[in-house]
Amino acid sequence: AQRVTQPEKLLSVFKGAPVELKCNYSYSGSPELFWYVQYSRQRLQLLLRHISRESIKGFTADLNKGETSFHLKKPFAQEEDSAMYYCAPQLEYGNKLVFGAGTILRVKS
Amino acid sequence: NAGVTQTPKFRILKIGQSMTLQCTQDMNHNYMYWYRQDPGMGLKLIYYSVGAGITDKGEVPNGYNVSRSTTEDFPLRLELAAPSQTSVYFCASSYRGGVTNQPQHFGDGTRLSIL
Numbered sequence: 001a002q003r004v005t006q007p008e009k010l011l012s013v014f015k016g017a018p019v020e021l022k023c024n025y026s027y028s029g030s031p032e033l034f035w036y037v038q039y040s041r042q043r044l045q046l047l048l049r050h051i052s053r054e055s056i057k058g059f060t061a062d063l064n065k066g067e068t069s070f071h072l073k074k075p076f077a078q079e080e081d082s083a084m085y086y087c088a089p090q091l092e093y094g095n096k097l098v099f100g101a102g103t104i105l106r107v108k109s
Numbered sequence: 110n111a112g113v114t115q116t117p118k119f120r121i122l123k124i125g126q127s128m129t130l131q132c133t134q135d136m137n138h139n140y141m142y143w144y145r146q147d148p149g150m151g152l153k154l155i156y157y158s159v160g161a162g163i164t165d166k167g168e169v170p171n172g173y174n175v176s177r178s179t180t181e182d183f184p185l186r187l188e189l190a191a192p193s194q195t196s197v198y199f200c201a202s203s204y205r206g207g208v209t210n211q212p213q214h215f216g217d218g219t220r221l222s223i224l
Binding site: 004006009032034043044045046049086090092093094095096097098099100101102 | 140142144149150151152153154157159165167199201203205210211212213215216217218
């Protein structure tokens with residue numbers, strides 16, 4: 001069955017500390033992988049996608065096909081990074097997304 | 110462009126009532142989606158549409174209906190509201206094109222309570 005696991009409901013770090021939000025997926029085929037973010041009082045928005053191989057707001061994500069993981073990383077957390085983060089593989093037909101339960105990131109000063 | 114617009118933002122219904130959640134997008138996207146998000150859970154796909162006149166069930170379609178008569182609009186209908194349908198509902202749209210999957214664009218959500 002298709003499944004996405006984000007093991008941490010809440011991740012709390014201090015400003016300037018490294019951040020890693022974990023994501024593991026169970027999927028057949030080779031899905032496109034995304035991270036979406038929802039800041040307080042804002043709508044859900046795209047943070048980054050694997051195929052772009054770009055860094056957005058200092059975040060990067062490495063796809064490990066052997067471990068079926070797509071962890072999100074940032075070397076130095078900022079207070080403005082506090083938000084809910086969702087890992088989401090995408091199916092080809094209809095661009096459907098399968099969402100993990102999400103991880104709340106809290107960056108403390 | 111407004112992007113994806115959902116109305117209403119909040120609604121309280123009594124058990125057994127019906128209502129329609131409205132969703133419209135002005136980006137000329139082919140694909141549209143409805144999700145629900147329960148507390149502590151990720152978003153679950155209710156229904157989706159790959160174009161006008163075409164709709165398909167997602168993971169949790171029971172108790173809901175949709176239609177897609179135009180490219181812009183994708184309303185979600187609750188016929189007999191039940192407490193289990195208390196949730197936050199998100200509409201999204203996506204462009205079909207290019208060699209890779211396109212990201213989805215989301216509305217602000219509708220918070221629905223069934224009492």
